[in-house]
Each structure stands twice: as structure tokens, then as C-alpha cells.
């Protein structure tokens with residue numbers, strides 16, 4: 001198969017062909033070494049497919065972009081679970097985005113991102129909710145137990161009230177914190 005054929009519109013590909021691609025990518029993902037997994041988790045890797053999206057600039061402009069603290073948070077530090085098994089699972093799920101990349105019309109354009117941002121944001125949020133925002137908590141450790149002196153009163157109150165609730169009634173970080181790295185779409 002020549003390269004150009006790979007990027008031709010998807011209608012030409014049978015579901016079967018796409019499935020095969022998916023399975024191959026999945027298997028490769030599964031057997032990849034930690035090293036490969038790390039190489040495929042850099043911001044550069046994420047931005048190969050999202051290269052025309054403003055996502056990285058948005059992070060840089062946010063509180064997670066290195067301002068006060070000097071720490072620029074990487075895409076994967078928020079979006080991929082750090083626990084090895086969950087990480088692998090998420091990677092395999094993400095590898096289906098290869099198909100999306102080849103088949104979604106105009107995917108890698110800012111117009112597409114803006115037109116689909118709400119839906120994409122909600123996918124990302126659903127995932128974070130499913131892991132109880134554990135990626136956030138990797139950095140923001142023990143936000144409920146020992147709150148720094150410097151934390152705003154309002155934040156302390158919200159956090160302590162949430163923590164007092166039964167575990168299954170508690171909100172997760174992203175329920176209250178929208179748009180910590182990208183502007184959350186209105187509406």
C-alpha cells in the first residue's frame with residue numbers, strides 16, 4: 001500500500017480493513033515496551049495528530065502553563081492515568097484515534113476543534129470522572145486532608161464540605177473545575 005492510499009478518504013475502506021488496522025495497532029500497543037509507551041506520551045507525540053489545534057498554546061496560557069510555579073504540565077500528566085495497567089488500557093483505547101485521524105473529515109483543523117469542542121471536552125471529562133480525576137490528584141495530593149495556609153477560604157470550605165460526604169456522594173475534581181487547561185466551551 002502506498003502512503004497516498006493511506007490518506008485517501010475513508011469511504012474506500014471496508015470496516016474490515018479498519019478493524020484490522022485497529023487490532024494491529026492495539027496489539028502493538030499492548031506489547032510495546034515501557035520505553036515506547038513513554039516515547040508515545042510526549043507532548044510532541046500528542047501534537048503530531050493535533051498539530052493544527054490550539055491545545056498546547058491553551059495549556060501554556062493557563063495556570064498549568066508554567067506561570068507562577070514554572071511547571072509546564074504535560075498532556076499525558078492530565079489525560080493518561082499513571083497507574084501502569086490503566087495506562088496501558090487507555091493507550092489501547094487511544095490507539096483507536098488512529099482510525100479517527102484517518103477517517104474524520106477535517107479533523108486536524110482548528111475549525112473542527114471549535115465545532116466539536118463541547119463533545120470532545122465531555123468525552124475527556126467522562127474519562128477523568130471514570131478514574132476519579134486521579135491524574136489531577138497525582139500532583140494535587142491530599143487536597144482534602146491538609147490544606148495549605150495559602151489556600152483561599154472559599155476553596156477550603158468547598159473542599160472540606162465535599163470531603164465530609166460519603167465517598168460515593170463526593171464530587172470529583174473536574175466536576176467543580178472546568179477548563180483548567182483549555183477554555184471550556186459555553187452552553
Ligand code: HEC
Nearest residue numbers: 040041045046049075076079097098100101107120123124
Ligand atoms: C493518531 C492521532 C492522534 C494522536 C497521536 C493523539 N490524538 Fe487525541 N484525538 C485524535 C482524534 C482523531 C480524536 C477525536 C476522536 C473522536 O472523536 O473519535 C482525538 C481526541 C482527543 C481528546 C478528546 C476526546 C477524548 O477521547 O478524550 C483528547 C483529550 C485527546 N485527543 C488527547 C490526546 C493526548 C493527550 C494525546 C497524546 C498522549 C493525543 N490525544 C494523541 C487523534 C490523536
Ligand code: HEC
Nearest residue numbers: 063064068069071073077078135136139140173174177180
Ligand atoms: C503535573 C502536575 C499537575 C497536574 C497533573 C495537574 N495540576 Fe493543577 N496545578 C499544578 C500546578 C503546578 C499549578 C499552579 C500552582 C500555582 O500557580 O500555585 C496548578 C494549578 C491548579 C489550579 C489553580 C489555578 C486555576 O486554574 O484555578 C487548579 C484549580 C488545578 N490546578 C486543578 C487541576 C485539575 C482539576 C487537574 C486535573 C485535570 C490538575 N490540576 C492537574 C500542577 C498540576
Ligand code: HEC
Nearest residue numbers: 136137140143150151152154155158159162171172173176
Ligand atoms: C465541590 C466543588 C469542588 C471540588 C469537588 C474540588 N474543588 Fe478545588 N476548588 C473549588 C473552589 C470553589 C475553589 C476556589 C475557586 C478557584 O480557585 O477556582 C477551588 C480551588 C482549588 C485550587 C486552588 C486552591 C488555592 O490555592 O487557592 C486547587 C489547586 C484545587 N481547587 C484543586 C482541586 C482538586 C485537585 C480537586 C479534586 C481532589 C478539587 N479541587 C475538588 C471547588 C472544588
Ligand code: HEC
Nearest residue numbers: 046055056064073074075078120121124178179181182184
Ligand atoms: C492540567 C490538565 C490538562 C493538561 C495539561 C492538558 N489537558 Fe486537555 N483537557 C483537560 C481537561 C480537564 C479537559 C476536559 C474539558 C475541560 O474541562 O476543559 C481537557 C480537554 C481536552 C480536549 C477536548 C477538547 C477541549 O478543548 O476540551 C483535547 C483534545 C485535549 N484536552 C488535548 C490536550 C492536549 C493535546 C494537551 C497537551 C498539549 C492537553 N490536553 C493538556 C486537562 C488537561
